[in-house]
Amino acid sequence: MAVQFLRRLRSGGPGTSSARHPGGRAVTAALLVPAIAFLALFFFYPILITFGTSITPANGTGVTLEEYLTILSSPKDWGVIALTLGLAVGTTVISVLLAVPLALILRRRIRGHRALRLLVLAPLMILALVSALGLLILWDRNGWLNLLFSRLLPFSDGPLQIDYTIPGLLIFYTWLYSPFTILTTLSAVEGIDPNVEEAARVSGAAPWRVFRSVTLPLAWPGIRAGSVLTFLLAFGAFSVPLIAGGNHRPLPVLIYTEAAVFQNFERGSALAMVMAVVALAAIALYTRFSSKPVRGSAG
Amino acid sequence: MTAVAVAAGARIRPRVGPGLSRLITYTFLLAFVLYVLSPFLAILVTSIAQDWFGGRILPGSLTLRWFDWAFNVTNLPGVMANSFIIAGLTIAISLVIGIPTAWALGRRHVRARNVLMTLILLPKTVPPITFALGLSREFYSFDLVDTHLGVALAHTTLALPFVVLIMSATFAGLDERVLEAGRVCGGNWFRNLVHLVLPMAMPGLMASVLFTFVTSFNEFTLTLVTYGPDTLTLTVQTYLAIGDGFLEVASAISVVLLVPSVILLLLIQRQIRPENILGGVKGL
Amino acid sequence: MRNLLVVCVVAAVVGAACTTTGPGASPAGASPAGSAAGAGGSITFADTAGGANFQKFFGSILPQASKDLGIEIKYVPGAGAELQTRLEAQKGAEVDVDLILLKPDVLGNMLKAGLAFEPLPDHATQIPNLAFIEPNDLKEAFGLPTKGQATPFFRDQFGLLFDSAKIPNPPTSWQEFFDRRAEWAGHIGMIRPDAKSGGGRLMLRDFLIGAGVDFKKPLPELQASAEWKAGLEKFREFAKAMYQPLASEPTVLFQQFKNGDVWISEYAIDFTLWSRDQGLLPETMKAAVFDSGMYGGAAYLAVPANTPAAKKELAYRVLDWLLSEQTQVRMQTEMWEYMAINKFDAVPAKTWETIPRWEDVQDKRIPLTNLDAFNWLKENGMTYAGG
Numbered sequence: 001m002a003v004q005f006l007r008r009l010r011s012g013g014p015g016t017s018s019a020r021h022p023g024g025r026a027v028t029a030a031l032l033v034p035a036i037a038f039l040a041l042f043f044f045y046p047i048l049i050t051f052g053t054s055i056t057p058a059n060g061t062g063v064t065l066e067e068y069l070t071i072l073s074s075p076k077d078w079g080v081i082a083l084t085l086g087l088a089v090g091t092t093v094i095s096v097l098l099a100v101p102l103a104l105i106l107r108r109r110i111r112g113h114r115a116l117r118l119l120v121l122a123p124l125m126i127l128a129l130v131s132a133l134g135l136l137i138l139w140d141r142n143g144w145l146n147l148l149f150s151r152l153l154p155f156s157d158g159p160l161q162i163d164y165t166i167p168g169l170l171i172f173y174t175w176l177y178s179p180f181t182i183l184t185t186l187s188a189v190e191g192i193d194p195n196v197e198e199a200a201r202v203s204g205a206a207p208w209r210v211f212r213s214v215t216l217p218l219a220w221p222g223i224r225a226g227s228v229l230t231f232l233l234a235f236g237a238f239s240v241p242l243i244a245g246g247n248h249r250p251l252p253v254l255i256y257t258e259a260a261v262f263q264n265f266e267r268g269s270a271l272a273m274v275m276a277v278v279a280l281a282a283i284a285l286y287t288r289f290s291s292k293p294v295r296g297s298a299g
Numbered sequence: 300m301t302a303v304a305v306a307a308g309a310r311i312r313p314r315v316g317p318g319l320s321r322l323i324t325y326t327f328l329l330a331f332v333l334y335v336l337s338p339f340l341a342i343l344v345t346s347i348a349q350d351w352f353g354g355r356i357l358p359g360s361l362t363l364r365w366f367d368w369a370f371n372v373t374n375l376p377g378v379m380a381n382s383f384i385i386a387g388l389t390i391a392i393s394l395v396i397g398i399p400t401a402w403a404l405g406r407r408h409v410r411a412r413n414v415l416m417t418l419i420l421l422p423k424t425v426p427p428i429t430f431a432l433g434l435s436r437e438f439y440s441f442d443l444v445d446t447h448l449g450v451a452l453a454h455t456t457l458a459l460p461f462v463v464l465i466m467s468a469t470f471a472g473l474d475e476r477v478l479e480a481g482r483v484c485g486g487n488w489f490r491n492l493v494h495l496v497l498p499m500a501m502p503g504l505m506a507s508v509l510f511t512f513v514t515s516f517n518e519f520t521l522t523l524v525t526y527g528p529d530t531l532t533l534t535v536q537t538y539l540a541i542g543d544g545f546l547e548v549a550s551a552i553s554v555v556l557l558v559p560s561v562i563l564l565l566l567i568q569r570q571i572r573p574e575n576i577l578g579g580v581k582g583l
Numbered sequence: 584m585r586n587l588l589v590v591c592v593v594a595a596v597v598g599a600a601c602t603t604t605g606p607g608a609s610p611a612g613a614s615p616a617g618s619a620a621g622a623g624g625s626i627t628f629a630d631t632a633g634g635a636n637f638q639k640f641f642g643s644i645l646p647q648a649s650k651d652l653g654i655e656i657k658y659v660p661g662a663g664a665e666l667q668t669r670l671e672a673q674k675g676a677e678v679d680v681d682l683i684l685l686k687p688d689v690l691g692n693m694l695k696a697g698l699a700f701e702p703l704p705d706h707a708t709q710i711p712n713l714a715f716i717e718p719n720d721l722k723e724a725f726g727l728p729t730k731g732q733a734t735p736f737f738r739d740q741f742g743l744l745f746d747s748a749k750i751p752n753p754p755t756s757w758q759e760f761f762d763r764r765a766e767w768a769g770h771i772g773m774i775r776p777d778a779k780s781g782g783g784r785l786m787l788r789d790f791l792i793g794a795g796v797d798f799k800k801p802l803p804e805l806q807a808s809a810e811w812k813a814g815l816e817k818f819r820e821f822a823k824a825m826y827q828p829l830a831s832e833p834t835v836l837f838q839q840f841k842n843g844d845v846w847i848s849e850y851a852i853d854f855t856l857w858s859r860d861q862g863l864l865p866e867t868m869k870a871a872v873f874d875s876g877m878y879g880g881a882a883y884l885a886v887p888a889n890t891p892a893a894k895k896e897l898a899y900r901v902l903d904w905l906l907s908e909q910t911q912v913r914m915q916t917e918m919w920e921y922m923a924i925n926k927f928d929a930v931p932a933k934t935w936e937t938i939p940r941w942e943d944v945q946d947k948r949i950p951l952t953n954l955d956a957f958n959w960l961k962e963n964g965m966t967y968a969g970g
Contacts, residue, residue, distance in 0.1 A: 046433025
């Protein structure tokens with residue numbers, strides 16, 4: 001979706017359909033004004049104050065890029081950026097891998113598919129901090145899952161360490177943020193005209209080929225849209241890594257610590273600016289690379 | 300269009316595949332169900348647990364004390380009402396502001412479209428603490444602090460990006476032929492809007508409402524710099540309860556909170572087939 | 584069917600918008616500082632120090648206060664850093680908070696940020712119970728002069744917490760704790776020094792004091808001293824015997840106590856004993872204070888200097904009620920906090936079966952001093968804690 005717009009822009013603006021709309025630029029501008037004015041007032045103005053803080057020396061006047069230089073020259077900060085990005089990308093990939101088979105199964109309207117659809121939404125119905133603690137208890141070294149594993153696999157050596165590890169964070173993030181991808185993937189897969197797939201099948205394509213060259217490309221815009229949401233949410237995750245991250249503390253936790261615990265708003269602000277740039281760059285890159293599988297599809 | 304897809308979907312239902320494929324399918328589904336549900340079970344048990352120590356499978360004793368606490372200490376009904384009112388307002392404001400913009404971005408010629416889209420996504424890319432101070436200053440000068448509207452406006456900064464993102468994609472994916480038919484048949488724009496656009500955009504709209512609700516309901520930082528005695532929300536209450544280690548109380552609050560959600564979901568399942576909401580969004 | 588859905592959604596959204604402009608708008612006009620509504624008026628009391636236990640406590644005592652005083656008290660639980668953000672946003676204007684309960688480090692940071700509070704001794708006639716507060720408690724907190732801008736509401740005490748089922752003979756000094764660390768390797772708990780909660784950095788500070796570091800020295804001098812460097816290295820060794828990774832917040836430490844990963848730590852006695860009584864921690868949990876001393880602090884009540892004058896008068900009356908004997912005794916017996924006023928004779932003797940007598944801990948309390956050094960530990964402590 002965002003992706004679609006960007007793609008369309010690159011190929012020379014929107015289709016002819018929009019050109020016909022009445023009113024021209026004035027109406028377009030009028031439609032855009034509310035959101036832009038709102039964000040200008042309640043987001044851009046406050047964030048500009050923050051940006052100002054990040055380039056103002058701690059005590060005094062003038063302009064300094066010191067905080068930014070410190071971040072850019074610190075391997076530790078680069079590590080945090082990489083961790084944040086890695087967790088977000090990992091969560092997004094796992095969510096897609098989970099969403100596609102699930103959507104393919106649910107579209108068949110198997111028994112109980114309605115309950116399953118509602119179940120997909122369940123993680124959204126509980127406060128993130130509470131679910132983080134629930135997950136922490138569940139996957140604890142003494143938690144239910146480890147108690148279960150120790151019964152099932154008596155030969156395994158000791159309990160699995162899931163809490164406070166990166167694989168653990170991926171499991172928790174996916175639990176929390178995959179619904180967004182699953183939802184849009186399901187929508188996209190069910191929106192595919194079955195005749196197209198049927199046609200491919202009739203003309204002798206193997207099931208995998210039908211999936212690879214027909215189903216997936218057609219569903220791709222939906223998958224991509226949801227995965228952008230999942231990516232953004234995972235990138236900004238706070239409660240889960242705070243509680244269950246142990247020593248793995250991604251950018252939102254670091255920024256919170258700098259701003260609210262250390263009262264170091266200069267560094268906190270600078271980190272936030274870096275975070276925004278990284279997130280937007282990642283989405284732009286993703287947009288670029290992910291547009292390929294759709295090429296030639298009906299969208 | 301959903302109906303068409305659904306009908307067509309039913310036609311290709313035939314085979315879940317024999318033996319192995321079926322086994323894999325159901326193993327996958329079972330694993331997924333367990334994965335999603337097990338934390339809820341842990342929270343449910345925690346909410347009635349007492350004396351649950353040292354890696355025991357179940358608590359030593361059960362109690363309803365945390366529920367009593369949830370109701371009596373946290374003024375649950377009042378606080379819950381605040382949360383719902385604020386979430387409802389956030390949904391209303393986000394949709395009213397977001398939909399026109401989404402329409403323009405999805406269906407009209409907009410110069411520098413991707414720059415605009417990027418700017419609109421920006422609030423989702425930084426932690427709210429970074430603009431909380433500036434926001435709070437503004438709110439004091441506008442006298443918005445401790446009003447439902449004020450807290451909702453703060454939450455809207457986080458919900459608006461999602462609404463614009465989802466709705467513009469939905470609008471962009473509207474079937475041009477159907478709209479054209481509407482125009483040809485002489486319907487006025489309002490009729491077309493209600494009878495053609497709205498039904499087609501419904502799944503996107505539902506997704507927006509859902510995500511906005513979740514965003515508002517979960518927000519902590521922006522609530523803490525804009526709330527007051529009359530607008531205390533459940534999230535603030537729960538986070539503060541957890542802060543010092545009262546997971547049991549927080550779990551009880553969460554379980555109470557699940558009740559309206561589950562009822563709502565069951566109603567949806569009864570009255571409106573979920574596949575109409577959670578599925579069939581073309582073009583998204 | 585779909586039309587029904589459309590109608591439902593539209594109705595819900597419109598409904599939400601309509602119903603809420605009502606209740607949303609009316610408090611907007613009434614609540615900010617302006618008019619003191621009602622007969623006795625109302626004040627807003629922000630609690631940034633108490634957890635859920637204090638939410639419960641205030642929930643039970645404040646209605647009584649309202650009845651006694653004829654003042655409506657709007658109680659708002661909140662968090663220190665965010666409250667500071669709000670107070671800073673209201674600099675130079677009238678604030679919308681009239682009475683605040685704060686932890687000492689939050690108070691310190693607020694004063695450092697230039698936020699001012701009313702000097703309470705100037706209003707001793709309105710707050711007669713102020714006379715029973717230890718004079719020194721009004722003079723300074725965390726080693727900085729407060730000039731009476733805050734008064735203690737309760738005095739809390741840190742202590743060694745341990746599961747007596749696993750540790751029947753706990754250490755009695757930091758040196759012994761350090762020497763015997765191998766006995767409990769992997770089961771010593773600690774909260775990260777850079778957590779929102781101050782518990783971890785206080786444990787680090789107490790450890791350093793136990794290792795001979797003198798926190799009376801200013802930070803640069805302290806950093807240059809040999810015992811500071813040696814103390815931090817000793818702590819680095821000690822941290823290797825801790826349960827790693829360290830707990831990110833108290834709730835995680837408590838979870839580690841519950842599931843048996845952690846057996847021993849230093850944390851607030853009051854809160855831990857209270858949790859044990861509620862069945863939130865094992866019954867075998869015990870607390871002790873080292874003879875060489877451990878952190879003894881307080882939660883402070885303060886009235887912002889830019890609270891409207893009429894509200895201030897009400898705030899003083901509520902403050903006095905909170906410092907009254909009946910309230911303070913209730914807090915001592917229900918919350919296991921040491922009362923702020925020196926009226927320990929009024930406390931039932933049974934109380935001292937659960938916590939040490941005031942006379943016994945009084946001299947072991949090491950208050951928070953040297954905020955600079957403390958903040959340094961907050962920002963750099965993790966370097967030594969195995970992170």
